Amino acid sequence: MRPHTMNKQSSITGPLALAAPRYWLLWVLFGLLYVITRFPLSIQQLTGRTTGWCLYYLGQRRRHIARINLELCFPYMSEAERQELLRQFYSLYGMSLIETFTAWWSNPAIFHDKVTYEGLEHLTNALKKGKGVLLLNGHFTTLEIGQRLLGQKVPFDMMYRPHKNPLFERIMSNGRQRWNGKVIDRRDVRKIMRSLKSNHPIWYGPDQDYGKKHSVFVPFMGVTAATVTGTSRLAKLSDAAVIPYVARRTENHGYHIKVYPEISNFPTDNPEQDAIRVNQWFEERIREVPQDYLWTHRRFKTPPPGNKRLY
Numbered sequence: 287m288r289p290h291t292m293n294k295q296s297s298i299t300g301p302l303a304l305a306a307p308r309y310w311l312l313w314v315l316f317g318l319l320y321v322i323t324r325f326p327l328s329i330q331q332l333t334g335r336t337t338g339w340c341l342y343y344l345g346q347r348r349r350h351i352a353r354i355n356l357e358l359c360f361p362y363m364s365e366a367e368r369q370e371l372l373r374q375f376y377s378l379y380g381m382s383l384i385e386t387f388t389a390w391w392s393n394p395a396i397f398h399d400k401v402t403y404e405g406l407e408h409l410t411n412a413l414k415k416g417k418g419v420l421l422l423n424g425h426f427t428t429l430e431i432g433q434r435l436l437g438q439k440v441p442f443d444m445m446y447r448p449h450k451n452p453l454f455e456r457i458m459s460n461g462r463q464r465w466n467g468k469v470i471d472r473r474d475v476r477k478i479m480r481s482l483k484s485n486h487p488i489w490y491g492p493d494q495d496y497g498k499k500h501s502v503f504v505p506f507m508g509v510t511a512a513t514v515t516g517t518s519r520l521a522k523l524s525d526a527a528v529i530p531y532v533a534r535r536t537e538n539h540g541y542h543i544k545v546y547p548e549i550s551n552f553p554t555d556n557p558e559q560d561a562i563r564v565n566q567w568f569e570e571r572i573r574e575v576p577q578d579y580l581w582t583h584r585r586f587k588t589p590p591p592g593n594k595r596l597y
Contacts, residue, residue, distance in 0.1 A: 309453045316457060319387045327400060327539040330384050338380020342373065345582075349376075351597055352581040358596070359507035360576070374577035375427075378535075382427035389434035390461025401435050402536070405545035408529055409440055409487065412548055418482030418526035420517065422549075424493040424568050425580040428541070432533025433489060434465055436543050442487035443467035445478060482524040492517050493568050495587050502558045503590045506565045507572065512588035518553035518560035528552055532571050534578070 322333055342349060352375065356368045363371070388396070412419050421442055423432065433444065444462055446469050449455040459469050467486060470477045481488055492514045493506075500519075501512040521528050531545040549567070553560050572579045586596050 304453050304456065312451070312453055316387075319384070320391060322384060323388045323391050327388075327396065330388055331381050331539055334381030334384035335377045336380065337383055338376040338378065341380060342376040348582040351584055354596055355581045355583075355585060358509045358586065359572075361508075371577055372581070375579070375581050378427040378578055379580075379582065381535075382430070385428070385431040387461070389430040390457070390464065394438065394465075397435065397438070397541075400538075400540040401438075402540070402542045403439060403545075404542065405531075405547070406439055408545050408547050409531075412527035412529055413440075413485060413487065415527065416485050418485050418524055419487040420482070420520060420524075420526050420528045421487050421489045422517065422528055422530040422564070422567070423489060423491055423532065424571065425491055425583060426532065426571070426578050427580065428533035428535065428578065429491070429580075431541065432531070432543060433462070435533060435541055436531060436545075437466035439543075440487060441467050442489055443481045444469050444489040445472040445491075446470070447472055478520065479524060482520070482526045487529075488526075490517065490520070492564060493585075494583055495585050497588050501588070502561050504558055504562045504565060506585065507569055509586055510590050510593075511565075511586050512590075513561040513565055515557040515561055517564050518557055521553045530567055534575065 322330060325333070349372070352372055353368070356363075356371060360368060360371070409419060409421075419442075421436075423429070426432070436442070444466065446458075446462075448471055449458055462469050468481075470481065470488070472478075478488060495512050496514050498512060500516065501514050503510050504513050505511070506513060517528060520526065528549045529545060529547070530549070531543065534542045534544070536542050546567075549563065552563065584597050589595055
């Protein structure tokens with residue numbers, strides 16, 4: 287969907303249209319989730335783990351995708367080890383679904399004394415150069431809650447893929463913008479560049495498979511994978527700093543946000559080498575807490591030429 291098409295759809299999908307019967311069940315679900323986000327974080331996380339247990343048993347297709355991914359990325363593990371890792375992932379995956387709505391709807395007071403930060407100076411110092419920042423982050427189960435918590439310290443804009451469901455798109459966009467900057471369709475390069483030229487940080491998650499266009503085939507967790515070259519292209523066009531960060535859950539139902547130093551000597555004139563460096567950063571973070579990565583995503587859905595599909 288082109289950005290102007292999305293805007294046209296948004297303009298005609300007003301409050302009355304979103305009250306149509308086909309959205310009623312989704313409204314009920316949102317209402318239930320809103321109630322859950324009023325509970326203490328400990329209760330929310332317990333609810334999330336239970337949700338993950340249900341998804342593990344009911345979501346056969348996604349469970350199959352996750353198993354294939356784990357076999358490809360951790361061939362040295364035994365089947366029993368990978369099965370345990372899969373169960374741990376689903377526990378965190380369920381928690382992430384609850385945390386998503388906590389990130390969008392909760393009062394900031396709920397995070398009081400629950401969050402620690404490390405390396406914020408890397409981000410603030412980069413912004414002093416006045417050329418914007420690409421905030422590099424991956425599709426970990428802490429994605430939404432991490433955006434919310436880092437945004438409490440340094441607000442930023444977000445690149446994203448609009449949701450096909452108009453009601454979910456409205457809830458998601460409003461939730462993300464409530465506590466942070468604006469959301470930008472990842473295909474709208476003009477808006478992205480305007481934001482960077484205005485010295486705004488922009489969240490960017492280039493670790494998913496977006497097809498062959500604008501991608502190169504380089505290793506990801508030891509598997510040749512289609513990897514977008516957007517990180518180096520945007521950095522080259524804007525001269526923005528590329529700064530990675532990661533969010534982790536801690537004991538006592540808390541969170542730790544770690545901002546890493548700017549990726550040095552980046553970008554280069556070699557898009558493949560740049561993509562390899564970006565993938566290597568993700569690999570290091572994944573190996574630190576492997577159960578925290580979004581294994582249900584079809585990361586290897588685009589095979590290299592001559593190879594068969596894996597899913």
